[in-house]
Amino acid sequence: MDYTYGLTMGLHTLAAVIWVGGMFFAHVILRPVLNDLEAAQRLAVWREVFPRFFVWVWLSVVTLLATGYGVLLVGYRGGFAGGPTHVDIMQLSGLVMMGLYTQLYFGPWQGFKRALASDDLAKAASYQVRMRHIVTINLILGLVTIFLGTVGSLLGT
Numbered sequence: 001m002d003y004t005y006g007l008t009m010g011l012h013t014l015a016a017v018i019w020v021g022g023m024f025f026a027h028v029i030l031r032p033v034l035n036d037l038e039a040a041q042r043l044a045v046w047r048e049v050f051p052r053f054f055v056w057v058w059l060s061v062v063t064l065l066a067t068g069y070g071v072l073l074v075g076y077r078g079g080f081a082g083g084p085t086h087v088d089i090m091q092l093s094g095l096v097m098m099g100l101y102t103q104l105y106f107g108p109w110q111g112f113k114r115a116l117a118s119d120d121l122a123k124a125a126s127y128q129v130r131m132r133h134i135v136t137i138n139l140i141l142g143l144v145t146i147f148l149g150t151v152g153s154l155l156g157t
């Protein structure tokens with residue numbers, strides 16, 4: 001029996017869980033709690049939280065791309081020639097998520113760090129709002145993608 005496909009998809013799913021689960025925790029659980037703090041304290045916590053999370057997001061992005069395109073390139077599930085629709089949708093939403101994350105990382109995240117380093121709390125807070133908007137979109141896309149990926153793979157559509 002060839003276990004390669006199963007093991008590769010196991011890694012693919014782990015990466016999806018870490019990325020999307022991390023966004024869910026940050027957005028739905030941590031954010032409302034931090035909102036009760038003073039701006040200086042709240043932004044200082046995000047300054048410590050984000051770099052730790054971003055390491056895992058980069059690892060997840062690389063793993064999702066390597067495992068996702070890995071199985072398509074070797075022809076599993078029809079490969080690129082006539083693969084199932086849920087994989088086409090997953091590629092589209094996955095690439096949009098990765099594009100938005102890259103924009104967040106090199107745009108507002110760098111601005112946030114600079115603003116905080118020069119004690120400009122108002123500016124740092126405005127960059128943080130931009131990051132939150134991107135995370136909201138990515139969280140919704142990620143949840144939908146995991147749902148479609150799992151249902152599609154089980155139904156074999």
Ligand code: HEM
Nearest residue numbers: 009016068069087090091094095142145146149150152153
């Ligand atoms: C962007 C490039 C991506 C490619 C090329 C890709 C490719 C694939 C392929 C080929 C499968 C197997 C489908 C099947 O067995 O029918 C799959 C499954 C899956 N993908 Fe992706 N994917 C990508 C991104 C993502 C993202 C961003 C997420 C979630 C955040 C995700 C979550 C999943 C899940 C949960 C499964 C189901 C695994 C299973 O139950 O077997 N994928 N993906």
